[in-house]
Amino acid sequence: MRIGRKINNRINIRRGPHPTDTMWVVCECASDQCEQLIQVTVDDYRQIREGDSYFLMIDGHESPGFERVIAREGIWLTVQRIGEPKRYVEEMDTS
Numbered sequence: 001m002r003i004g005r006k007i008n009n010r011i012n013i014r015r016g017p018h019p020t021d022t023m024w025v026v027c028e029c030a031s032d033q034c035e036q037l038i039q040v041t042v043d044d045y046r047q048i049r050e051g052d053s054y055f056l057m058i059d060g061h062e063s064p065g066f067e068r069v070i071a072r073e074g075i076w077l078t079v080q081r082i083g084e085p086k087r088y089v090e091e092m093d094t095s
Contacts, residue, residue: 029061036061038076053081 020041027036036058048054054070059077062069067079 025056027057027061028055029057030063030066031061034058034061040073040076044073048078051080055079055081 020043022039022041023045024037024039025045027034027038038056038058040056045056048056051070055067055078057077057079059072059075062077062079066083067081069077070080071078
């Protein structure tokens with residue numbers, strides 16, 4: 001998750017302005033060992049990034065109690081981090 005989110009943000013910055021194009025992103029689950037890829041549209045990814053505590057991950061990789069599922073889309077989820085993990089994410093995004 002720590003590395004995945006940073007990688008995904010860099011990929012997004014380099015993408016052109018075509019919201020219907022697709023891009024591959026790394027699962028942003030809490031596991032440091034997860035390297036699974038998810039194909040999403042640029043528009044979907046950017047909408048998820050509008051929420052500071054929203055993450056994109058493979059269905060089944062969510063952590064109940066720390067993450068709330070916001071949306072399911074095929075094999076991937078949008079989750080919202082809550083509580084202590086949310087503070088960690090906020091600190092990570094500013095570094």
